[in-house]
Each structure stands twice: as C-alpha cells, then as structure tokens.
Amino acid sequence: MEKILIDIGSSTVKVYKYSNKKLNLILQRSLYFKDGFDPEGGISPENKKELFELLEAIKEENKDVSIRIYATGIFRKLAPETKVNFIDEVFLRTGLYFNIIDQDLENFYLEMALVGKCNLNEPVLLINIGGGSTELVVMYGKEAIERLNLDFGVGKIISDFPQINEEISRAKLEEVVESVKNLLPSLQNKPKIAFYTGNELTYMKLANYPLKKNNLFEDEDHPYLIEFEDFKNKNKEIFEKITLKELESLMPDNPKWMHGARPCSTIAQAICEKYNIEKIVPSDSNIINGIVRQEFRHVTLSGSFRKHLDYIIEVKKKLENNGVIVLSPRFTIPKTPETEFVIFHGEEGLSPLELERYHLESIKKSDALIVCDPNGYVGASALLEIGFAHSLGKRIIFTEKPEEFILNNLPFEIGLLL
Structure with a gap:
C-alpha cells in the first residue's frame, strides 16, 4: 500500500513516497522555522501559514493515501501546552497527526x-x-x-x-x-x-x-x-x-x-x-x-482481548517479526478466554486491577499505543487506555478508523507501515 511520509526539521521539509518497499523523495522545501520561533508562541504566523498550505497541497495531491508526519529539531522546544495546542490545530485543520519525535x-x-x-x-x-x-x-x-x-x-x-x-x-x-x-x-x-x-x-x-x-x-x-x-x-x-x-x-x-x-x-x-x-x-x-525499516522500539497493544484476541495476537506477531518489542500484552495463550476480563497463562495470581496498572505503565514506556479495532470497535478498557495515552502525549494509532465520535476528534493515525 502506498504511503506518504513527511520529514519536518528545523529548516527543511522532505516528502517521500513509500510504495512496494521502495522510498522516493518527491518534494523538498526549505522553511526556516527558527525565524520568529518562540517556545510559548510556537512558529511564526508566516511559517505556520506556509506549512499549512504545504500540508494541504500534499493532501490534495495524494487523496486516499495514508500520510505520516515526523517532526524533529526546533519542534521539540515547544512548551508543553503550546505543543499540545499545535498538534491539535494541525489535526483539526488537516486531519494529520503532527508527530514530534524525541531525540x-x-x-x-x-x-x-x-x-x-x-x-x-x-x-x-x-x-x-x-x-x-x-x-x-x-x-x-x-x-x-x-x-x-x-x-x-x-x-x-x-x-x-x-x-x-x-x-x-x-x-x-x-x-x-x-x-x-x-x-x-x-x-x-x-x-x-x-x-x-x-x-x-x-x-x-x-x-x-x-x-x-x-x-x-x-x-x-x-x-x-x-x-x-x-x-x-x-x-x-x-x-x-x-x-x-x-x-x-x-x-x-x-x-x-x-x-x-x-x-x-x-x-x-x-x-x-x-x-x-x-x-x-x-x-x-x-x-x-x-522508519521504513523499523518504526517502533516498544509498543503497547490495546483492544478487546475478549472479542478480538486472534486479531490482536496477529498484530503482535507482525510487530515482533519486524523487531518491535511489544510490552503488553506479554503473553498470547488465554487462561480465561471470552470472560469479562481475559487473563493469560503467565499472569496467574494477578488481579484485574494489577494487570490494568501494568498495561498503563507499559504505555508510558512505549513509542506508541496501537489500538486493534477491527470494524472500528473500541471497548471500555481501550477507551481508558486511549485517554491515558493522550494525556501523556503519546502517539495513538488505530488499525482501522474508530466508530466513536469523540475518538475521531482526538489526534490519531490509522494503519501501520507493516
């Protein structure tokens, strides 16, 4: 499947097309985001205008194609509240998640x-x-x-x-x-x-x-x-x-x-x-x-273990085959399948509360929360985990477009590069 990957640095925007495991640079634009930059105020109005025009043009030229953004450099210097507001603004105006990666x-x-x-x-x-x-x-x-x-x-x-x-x-x-x-x-x-x-x-x-x-x-x-x-x-x-x-x-x-x-x-x-x-x-x-060789170091998987366990385990296998460490779930053989709260072999002696806390702690250590939601279904525990990940400023990726209205108003991405 074809994807557009955008590398946004302090002074250059590079746009790549990734298709059939081949990566091609299709556009390069110089934008000096340092000019007029302020950690509290963000990038200058002129640079913001030019950035949004560029993102909209990329979207227009690549309709129905998944687009990913990876920002570095000066964007890491945004004050926490300014960073959240800017990510929200980009998502609301373009539908794209402005992913600022750490050093x-x-x-x-x-x-x-x-x-x-x-x-x-x-x-x-x-x-x-x-x-x-x-x-x-x-x-x-x-x-x-x-x-x-x-x-x-x-x-x-x-x-x-x-x-x-x-x-x-x-x-x-x-x-x-x-x-x-x-x-x-x-x-x-x-x-x-x-x-x-x-x-x-x-x-x-x-x-x-x-x-x-x-x-x-x-x-x-x-x-x-x-x-x-x-x-x-x-x-x-x-x-x-x-x-x-x-x-x-x-x-x-x-x-x-x-x-x-x-x-x-x-x-x-x-x-x-x-x-x-x-x-x-x-x-x-x-x-x-x-990124196209291995996008994540560590991830946490969320979803309904009761309804979609086979689907989640398949995603886990694909990630692990690509070198990614899945922090949670750690195990794949259910001891209590199709019950209200699925416990795996290897988790004996732990209460649902302890297991959920472990799951939330793993989100803190992850590069992304990947929500396994076939047909857009997101259960109650996954909603809790999504809210937690959002509060931490974590990247949230759904395997399919979610049904819930509120989830479509939080910054997120759909689909994996695998």
Whole structure:
C-alpha cells in the first residue's frame, strides 16, 4: 500500500513516497522555522501559514493515501501546552497527526537507516546535521556504542556568521570551523570513517566534490567516498570561489536549500577534524529510511482481548517479526478466554486491577499505543487506555478508523507501515 511520509526539521521539509518497499523523495522545501520561533508562541504566523498550505497541497495531491508526519529539531522546544495546542490545530485543520519525535527515537531511526550497511570490523561515526541540532552516533557493526546529541545545527552558524551566505563568503572557513570545534565534546571511541547523512550524497555530486568509488564496503546506496583532505579543500573552494547564486542554480526547484550548504559543510569539517576522521561516506539516508525499516522500539497493544484476541495476537506477531518489542500484552495463550476480563497463562495470581496498572505503565514506556479495532470497535478498557495515552502525549494509532465520535476528534493515525 502506498504511503506518504513527511520529514519536518528545523529548516527543511522532505516528502517521500513509500510504495512496494521502495522510498522516493518527491518534494523538498526549505522553511526556516527558527525565524520568529518562540517556545510559548510556537512558529511564526508566516511559517505556520506556509506549512499549512504545504500540508494541504500534499493532501490534495495524494487523496486516499495514508500520510505520516515526523517532526524533529526546533519542534521539540515547544512548551508543553503550546505543543499540545499545535498538534491539535494541525489535526483539526488537516486531519494529520503532527508527530514530534524525541531525540532518542530520532537517533534510533538514524541507526536503523544505516545498520548493516557497513560490515567493517571497526567503529564508524554517523553524522547527522540538522537546522537546530546535530546527532553523532558511533556504530560498531549493528550496535550503537556511543551517542552525542548536540543542541546546535546549521541555524546557529547562519546566526553567528551571517556573512557566510554572501555571494562569496566573508566568513572565514577556518574561523567558523574552530568555533564549532570548541563546542564539540570528546569521543571515547576513535573512528576513522564517517557516514555523513541527510542528502549529502546528492549535494556532493551536484557541487562536484572529488568523490571516489567506495572500496571499503559494497552497498548500492553508498557508492562513493571522499578523503577528508579532499572534502576540506572543496569546502574552501565553495567558500572562496563559488558564488551563492551558482550554488542555488544547482537546485533550481529549491534554491534556498543551498543556503545551508556552507554552514553544514563547516560543521561536518569541524567534526571530522576534531575526531580525526580520514574518510567520509556521503549518504542520502535520513530518519525516514530508518522508519521504513523499523518504526517502533516498544509498543503497547490495546483492544478487546475478549472479542478480538486472534486479531490482536496477529498484530503482535507482525510487530515482533519486524523487531518491535511489544510490552503488553506479554503473553498470547488465554487462561480465561471470552470472560469479562481475559487473563493469560503467565499472569496467574494477578488481579484485574494489577494487570490494568501494568498495561498503563507499559504505555508510558512505549513509542506508541496501537489500538486493534477491527470494524472500528473500541471497548471500555481501550477507551481508558486511549485517554491515558493522550494525556501523556503519546502517539495513538488505530488499525482501522474508530466508530466513536469523540475518538475521531482526538489526534490519531490509522494503519501501520507493516
């Protein structure tokens, strides 16, 4: 089934079409949400207007297609009440759930995007630079062994060094690099190779960086690498010899995206210098690539265990086969089937109250509450759990459109990516 997945960061909106297990970028738009942003007031009226117009256009062009939003960066800085109100406003105006993912989940998606791509027997650094934040993850094989979440990105460089985006940069590359290096903490591990993610492969090809064939490992998504010294020299050329207009002309459909080119490359250069990176593998992978591989770490399933147990167990199996940990229900064989309150083998000795409290506690630890509601049926206990999840600001996903009127007025999503 075709789906539209929208990645909304601090300065860029990327729209992907996911169909037949293939992911294609279909739209990229620069929107500088940091401009006029206030944690209590939210994004500026101008940015809000442009965002809503974009979401409505995406809906109009993709009627009857499931659309998912994944927001990061500056949206995490919204004050709690402002965040709730904004999510409600987006849902009421567009019918879309504005899913703001936390930093740990974003890291997980980045790791999932690249896990297994590199089979070298040594640590590898993942670099993801956004408009308002930067994530560094050291991977060893399929395991993340070290993480750094930095509270700055492209926006800070543009703010601190406004001359960087003059036709020829009057900000000196070396000075900007040193300022970034001063913000970087130490790494315990000593990687020599870095994945540089977020459309960087496309950018380096457009800007004619001296890329070489990737002779470190084979992966069709990562055919090239660049020596750090070559990366550094090309950055200097883009600062001192290539005009901003020339950069903009490389991406005529979204020229503003190139306003982040010099700042982003500067941060990447500082990171590579600080941690003695020798080779860079440019990558177009981002969180959406990770999401389509595994969207959740932990979930709780809700629904009528009395009426729809087989349906719920089938959803549980599908999730677990995809690597997701289902925190509740833990067991699958009912001891008291079709009774008022179903107890499973393995839950003996626990009262209904204790079991419901465990179920609610698992919601706190979950990335989402998944409501199994064949034909839209939602029972009384599921209503309690949905209300609890909503009060926590948790993501709520129904497997089918719910019948209850009030549920259709709470922010929610329908269907799984599986």
